[in-house]
Amino acid sequence: MFSMSGHSKWATTKHQKAVKDSRRAKSFAKLIKNIEVAAKLGGADLSGNPTLVDAIQKAKKTSVPIDNINRAVKRGSGQLGEAVDYQTIIYEGYGPAGVALLVECLTDNKNRAAADVRTLMSRNGGTMADPGSVAYNFTRKGVISITKTENVSEDDILLAVLDAGAEEVFDRGEGFEVVTDTAHLVATRVALQTAGIDYDSSEAEFLPNLTVGVDADVARRVMKLIDALEDSDDVQNIYTNYDVSAEVQAELDED
Secondary structure (H helix, E strand, O other), X not given: OOOOHHXXXXXXXXXXXXXXXXXXXXXXXXXXXXXXXXXXXXXXXXXXXXXXXXXXXXXXXXXXXXXXXXHHHHHHOOOOOOOOOOEEEEEEEEOHHHOEEXXXXXXXXXXXXXXXXXXXXXXXXXXXXXOOOOHHHEEEEEEEEEEOEOOEOHHHHHHHHHHHOEEXXXXXXXXXXXXXXXXXXXXXXXXXXXXXXXXXXXXXXXXXXXXXXXXXXXXXXXXXXXXXXXXXXXXXXXXXXXXXXXXXXXXXXXX
């Protein structure tokens, strides 16, 4: 019996690349949407619109072409005569093993977004929850992500952000995360820039007040649900309270 493993491996790789490419396209679309909304709310002038600065920075770090970025700023700020009308809606739910989920949508069609989220939840082991029943578990915070480099230590970051109002600095393995009150997000980002520390993204996020530890099986099921939700064009961000230990992460890395 001859082996077809070479063929199937190629097919798998091809499938993974297709998934990666479609993810990248979706990610581009979501980053563009962020820029449009920021430009609509605060105008095209970067000096007066820190949210737009952050949206553009994140898009650049994800390799969104500069032409697309500039067009999004113009479209959002009304310079192209098109109306950009997105609403932010947050849906609450539970994933496998009762893991809490906040699903943040940015949509021009509320009914479509609601139907989409509901269907994706029920198909992938999640359930919708009543408004307020999950949200109280989360607090809106400013989060700045910094990739680890040889030139920047945790102490460098602490030194830069301490007086700017940062609350905590976390070592996340491949990078650092600076958490601030949302009111101090811009000041903290500026403090990093002044110190010559490059950051990847700076935005307001929902962080869980309490996390729940999960095993590898639950983690896989939660990730499957998150992946499915992220495939929706209307879903912009997903926040959850599950926590994976180093041992469970090692097990997942073997998949």
